[in-house]
Amino acid sequence: MITGLFETHLKVADLARSEQFYGELLGLQLAHRDEARLTTFYWLGGLGEAMLGLWQDVPENIQLQHFAFRSTVQNVLEAPTWLGERGRVGRNFLNDGTDQPMVFGWMPALALYFRDPDGHSLELIAMLDGPPQPELGVVSLEQWNKAQAR
Structure with a gap:
């Protein structure tokens, strides 16, 4: 049934700052940005391989x-x-x-x-x-x- 880990998600305090870090600094491939939900997704290892989701939230909710x-x-x-x-x-x-x-x-x-x-x-x-x-x-x-x- 399970063949690997497909995605993981992180809450971040500042989505734009995190997009700069993950997208520009680390060079991850942008998959999708949803401005209404303040989320951004990146492909890891190429299209459809694995995904990282970033969700903006208030700092108190970030673990x-x-x-x-x-x-x-x-x-x-x-x-x-x-x-x-x-x-x-x-x-x-x-x-x-x-x-x-x-x-x-x-x-x-x-x-x-x-x-x-x-x-x-x-x-x-x-x-x-x-x-x-x-x-x-x-x-x-x-x-x-x-x-x-x-």
């Missing part, structure tokens, strides 16, 4: 959420620079003050986090080749590669 954008390993590695060029700061899962992507050994996947203008936690994530190694926990890519070489 911070998290979701991840599927990416490639190369793009996640380039994300700290890409985000910096857009005035955003990446952070790793440990939130230890660095912007170097980390590997989740149980998946395995490489990930980096950042925030949107409302404070929602966004993630760029890419699956890695090789079998899961949950015993490694969350490690740097360098540590992951060393473990794979053994």
